[in-house]
Amino acid sequence: MAAPQHSEAFVRWLRQVAPYVHAFRGRTFVVAFGGELFTERTRFLTFVHDLNLLAALGIRLVLVHGARRQVEAELKAKGVRSRYAQGLRITDEAALTAVKQAAGVLRIEIEAVLSQGLPSSPMAGAQIRVNSGNFITARPIGVRKGIDFQFTGAVRNVDAAAIRGALDDGEVVLVAHVGYSPTGEVFNLAWEDVAENVAAALRAEKLLMFTDKLPLDRRGQVMSELTAREAEALVRKGDLTAQTSRAIEHAVRALGAGVGRAHLLSRRVPGSLLLELFTHTGVGTMITADALEKLRPARIEDVGGMLALIEPLEADGTLVKRSRELLEAEIGNFVVVEHDGAIRGCAALYPFPDAKSAEFACLAVAPEYRDAGYGERLLHACQERAKALKLRKLFALTTHAAHWFLEQGFRPGDVAALPSQRQALYNWRRGSKVFLKRI
Numbered sequence: 532m533a534a535p536q537h538s539e540a541f542v543r544w545l546r547q548v549a550p551y552v553h554a555f556r557g558r559t560f561v562v563a564f565g566g567e568l569f570t571e572r573t574r575f576l577t578f579v580h581d582l583n584l585l586a587a588l589g590i591r592l593v594l595v596h597g598a599r600r601q602v603e604a605e606l607k608a609k610g611v612r613s614r615y616a617q618g619l620r621i622t623d624e625a626a627l628t629a630v631k632q633a634a635g636v637l638r639i640e641i642e643a644v645l646s647q648g649l650p651s652s653p654m655a656g657a658q659i660r661v662n663s664g665n666f667i668t669a670r671p672i673g674v675r676k677g678i679d680f681q682f683t684g685a686v687r688n689v690d691a692a693a694i695r696g697a698l699d700d701g702e703v704v705l706v707a708h709v710g711y712s713p714t715g716e717v718f719n720l721a722w723e724d725v726a727e728n729v730a731a732a733l734r735a736e737k738l739l740m741f742t743d744k745l746p747l748d749r750r751g752q753v754m755s756e757l758t759a760r761e762a763e764a765l766v767r768k769g770d771l772t773a774q775t776s777r778a779i780e781h782a783v784r785a786l787g788a789g790v791g792r793a794h795l796l797s798r799r800v801p802g803s804l805l806l807e808l809f810t811h812t813g814v815g816t817m818i819t820a821d822a823l824e825k826l827r828p829a830r831i832e833d834v835g836g837m838l839a840l841i842e843p844l845e846a847d848g849t850l851v852k853r854s855r856e857l858l859e860a861e862i863g864n865f866v867v868v869e870h871d872g873a874i875r876g877c878a879a880l881y882p883f884p885d886a887k888s889a890e891f892a893c894l895a896v897a898p899e900y901r902d903a904g905y906g907e908r909l910l911h912a913c914q915e916r917a918k919a920l921k922l923r924k925l926f927a928l929t930t931h932a933a934h935w936f937l938e939q940g941f942r943p944g945d946v947a948a949l950p951s952q953r954q955a956l957y958n959w960r961r962g963s964k965v966f967l968k969r970i
Contacts, residue, residue: 551809556589558736559698563726565774566598568741568798569637579644581804582703586659591698593729596641597708597722598633605629617675618773622682622719630682630719634707638663641705662697662704666690667725669710669718684710684718686725689732727781731788738785739807740778741798745816746771754816759783762818779818786820793818811899826912829865829877834858836874837867840895849931850893851961865893866912868905875900878909880916886950888924889917894932910939914970925970926953928963941966 562582569575586592602620606613606629614621622630642661669684687710697704706729708722723740730738746754746765757765762783766776775795782793796803796815807813817823829837834855841858844850858865861879868876876896882889891913896905917925926949927936937943944967946957957963 548809552588555585555736555808557591559591559593559733560585560737560739561593561595561726561730561733561735562739562804563595563722564597564741564798565722566596566600566602566633566637567743568596569640570600574798574801576644577801578804579641581802583645583659584805585808586703593694593698593704593706593733593735594641595706595708595722595726595729596637598630598637601633601637602626602629605632616678616680618777619672619680619683619721620719621678621680624682627682627717627719630709631717634709638705638707645703660700660702662700662702663707664690664693664697664704665711666694666704666706666729667710667720669712669720671712671716671718682716682718684712684720686710686720686728687712689728691732694729694733721777723777723781727785727788730785730790734789735785736791737794738782738790738792739794739796739804739815740782741796741803742772742775742778743798744772744775745795745797746775753814755813756817756819756823758822759786759818759820782818786818823871825869826908827867827869829862829867831859831862833865833867833869833874833877834862837865837877837895840874840877840897841893844895850895851958853893866909866916868896868900868909870900876905876909878906878913880913882917882920882922883950883952884920884922886924886952887922888926888950889913889920889922890953891925891927906935907939918970923969925968927966928957929966930961930963933964933966936966939968941968943967 568578582592582594603613606626609625609629611625613626614623620626642663645659645661666689667686668688668690670687672680672683672685674680694704706725708720708725710718710720710725712718726738726740746757748754762779765771766779771779778795782795786793794807794813794815794817796807800806800814803814807815837858838855841850841853845852864879864881865877866880867874877893878891878895879893880889881892891910894906894909914925925941926944927941929936944965946954946965948965948967949957
């Protein structure tokens with residue numbers, strides 16, 4: 532039997548994951564990866580086990596794979612030199628033969644691993660059916676800047692109805708990096724192009740793409756969130772790897788076509804798929820059409836999320852206790868920070884018009900976002916609101932955050948400086964410190 536502390540940690544983790552499970556069930560995720568992911572057998576097996584878990588949780592999975600590494604190996608074994616131009620393979624007859632061989636082998640590999648069900652493996656009890664039909668109609672790229680790309684193609688059409696039908700039947704759909712023309716020709720496609728078009732055709736909730744290196748900030752940390760505009764600017768800057776740049780370009784186009792979110796993941800981080808989907812901070816780079824964060828007036832439906840932030844601070848004495856009924860009655864005084872659909876911060880402004888002042892109160896920010904500037908943004912929003920009401924001063928009462936208020940331009944005051952109505956409500960037993968700020 533597990534030690535009690537381990538059991539408690541497991542229960543706590545399971546509760547934290549539950550909202551994601553509810554949110555993702557029945558949603559369509561397109562997971563796309565190049566042939567490099569197959570080169571380390573152990574890592575590939577772990578990755579497929581993670582896919583199995585997503586399928587077991589009711590997520591509708593479409594897998595898109597490439598095979599550049601395998602095609603290179605096939606050609607090298609035959610003494611044929613690969614040719615590239617403008618970032619694309621020139622697919623002649625020899626290269627097309629290698630593409631067909633690699634695509635066939637990888638399809639069988641993926642289907643075989645997804646079909647495992649040994650009692651001692653993570654796939655125990657799994658009954659995954661894989662559908663790898665001819666879902667992609669392709670066209671030749673043709674001649675570009677004087678270069679004939681021969682059998683290199685681009686996606687012309689995605690049979691979204693057939694893919695949806697397979698997903699409705701509970702199947703995992705597997706799409707390779709090849710497409711077919713109405714005349715029966717086979718074309719070699721970039722897996723990023725296939726992933727973009729499949730995700731767009733299905734209006735997928737998420738497009739998750741594995742790449743070699745994630746974008747880093749000036750401190751060398753992974754950039755966890757980017758808007759589409761910011762991601763495009765990074766590509767133009769030219770500091771990213773060719774593979775990451777390609778992934779971003781296709782991800783941004785998918786977002787423009789209605790895909791909910793795009794995620795870049797490192798193929799070198801074990802478990803990155805699950806860590807990105809089921810933890811607050813993730814381990815990859817999420818790209819969104821618009822900023823994930825919204826600072827806005829609170830609404831009644833936000834009360835549950837606000838209470839989740841406020842109650843721990845009430846328990847340790849940082850905030851005065853407020854009931855759900857009081858929050859609902861005073862909802863018009865509150866502003867919130869919403870991050871990816873969840874309430875991550877809140878604060879209230881209580882005007883005292885006769886005294887030309889207002890109280891800044893009930894500041895609460897989720898622990899994992901306290902270094903993200905949410906408190907400062909909430910204060911600024913309340914301050915601007917007070918200015919719009921033609922008030923001249925802000926005041927705040929605190930038992931724990933004196934230094935933070937000093938850093939925000941407040942100065943220490945005393946109870947006598949408060950509006951008379953607020954003085955009458957002052958809790959002398961609590962002994963909160965008073966801070967004042969002219970605006």
